[in-house]
Amino acid sequence: MMSEYDLMVTRQRKWMLFLLAIIVIGAGFSSYPRIFNGLLLGSAVSFYNLWLLQHKTKALGKAVIETGKVRGGLGTFSRLAATMLSVLIALRFNETFHIIALVFGLVSSYIIIGIDVAFRFIFQRKHIK
DSSP, X not given: OOOHHHHHHHHHHXXXXXXXXXXXXXXXXXXXXXXXXXXXXXXXXXXXXXXXXXXXXXXXXXXXXXXXXXXXXXXXXXXXXXXXXXXXHXXXXXXXXXXXXXHHHHTHHHHHHHHHHHHHHHHHHXXXX
16 A cells, blocks of 8 residues: 555656646647747756655655664755756757746746645645534
8 A cells, every 4th residue: 555655756746747748749839849848858857856856755764764863865966966957958058948948847846746735735624624
């Protein structure tokens, strides 16, 4: 049986993949490919950062349960490095990627997390009454 955390992780990854699919369709069929390319690059890096954060969080929780001590981190440097790399790519290939759209794509996983938390809060509140 999956834990509540695993269910949350699966839900958030599904929403991110759904968002990425919509952005890919937009990049392929829209008359604004530069904007969608920026969104796609940012959202892909955001998805990687979400996966890394979830993976590191689970590993950290497991280590604390087993040893009682905090060992390791949450991969902040890796996530910042991936973000900086995407910004450098967008700046280098300015004709292909829209930098503002990239920034919106980079925060997409945090928006997904916020929406997921809000839905869970509302859903649980309705079942309590």
